């Protein structure tokens with residue numbers, strides 16, 4: 001490599017739980033053992049992919065970037081398309097035309113403004129890929145390619161040249177061996193021969209794809225992890241031979257973890273039987289006008305509820321009905337007007353304010369629900385969209401929040417590799433952007449993220465004190481809690497659930 005400027009390769013393993021590495025991923029495991037790694041690396045709420053990727057690739061939490069759920073109802077968009085679907089490029093484009101889906105400058109924007117490149121190869125959905133760099137067609141030499149649908153690639157010139165060689169990519173099958181393979185092939189046969197970009201994202205869709213399909217410990221998901229580990233071995237071998245000594249930093253990350261689906265509960269059906277007229281995405285897509293329903297429901301585990309008439313009477317009625325359901329876990333609402341940042345209760349009495357978990361936003365629902373789950377077993381209840389025994393995520397279980405981050409390279413110090421400090425995706429983003437020279441200039445795009453630089457991996461630092469807190473809220477018999485850690489002027493959410501004895505046996509049995 002002729003030049004010696006700082007670059008990054010970020011290898012993502014979607015939905016990889018830190019405790020699922022050791023048995024199936026020997027290469028990744030060995031890499032982590034000799035890297036800077038964080039024992040408390042935390043996803044943001046809701047612990048869904050389309051929410052966490054904009055944080056990983058911007059340095060802002062959902063309350064600032066605006067993608068408040070994998071799917072959400074947007075009152076500003078015309079009824080038929082009003083439910084934003086993060087997995088769909090047409091949906092992202094429709095919503096982006098009304099108002100920016102991602103409301104702040106991203107890693108890609110900052111690199112582009114500095115004349116540097118971001119090149120994304122991703123084996124998640126086309127929409128997930130798009131949200132990693134939504135403006136890849138705005139900047140010279142940028143790339144955003146989903147290996148499962150090359151026709152959605154940005155910019156057009158890249159789409160055409162990739163299609164010539166690889167057609168429209170590979171279909172998603174479970175496990176996604178083909179996606180992992182094609183992503184690696186494009187990196188070695190297309191990216192490297194023409195010169196590595198300034199920041200390259202290689203986002204592998206496993207083990208998330210197979211975890212949802214088969215379960216996190218199913219043998220086929222273990223195979224998916226082994227196969228992803230072999231792909232990583234190829235990347236790591238290249239990095240050791242040619243990247244490491246040429247200022248290429250290698251980061252490995254996962255966006256969220258997984259819980260286990262233990263039981264089904266259909267909240268939409270329950271609300272209908274209680275007398276509400278409830279519409280879901282499919283009702284709106286079928287052309288039913290939103291004014292014909294009492295509320296819109298989106299989601300199946302962490303769900304948003306948007307009332308057509310969000311007056312106090314309706315909000316309290318809905319709250320009381322939700323609190324009477326054993327299968328309901330946590331309840332949140334938007335902050336009260338003029339609330340301070342640490343106001344525990346949201347605008348609906350007895351529910352947590354979304355500002356406590358950094359997901360408050362004008363796009364947010366009137367009431368957000370996470371179905372019941374158990375932090376001891378990692379088991380959860382959700383609607384019927386995923387089978388019992390499979391993996392899912394979106395709530396505040398530690399099993400869903402705890403994620404993977406490991407980094408190695410010339411920018412990082414050689415000693416004290418294990419970090420107990422809490423850290424989040426926004427901190428990772430700020431660290432990458434700072435090391436890339438994007439933040440400490442007069443030209444840095446506004447606003448600047450308030451995240452924490454992970455300086456413990458860069459220079460000798462004194463360990464600062466961390467303060468843990470438990471926030472509790474009780475309304476009648478309904479009680480819920482959130483654990484947070486205050487550290488270095490940042491607040492991190494580490495767990496949250498409904499409190500009290502749970503009599504749902506499926507949630508209490510551990511495997």
Ligand SMILES: [Zn+2]
Pocket residue numbers: 015049208212393
């Ligand atoms: Zn997932």
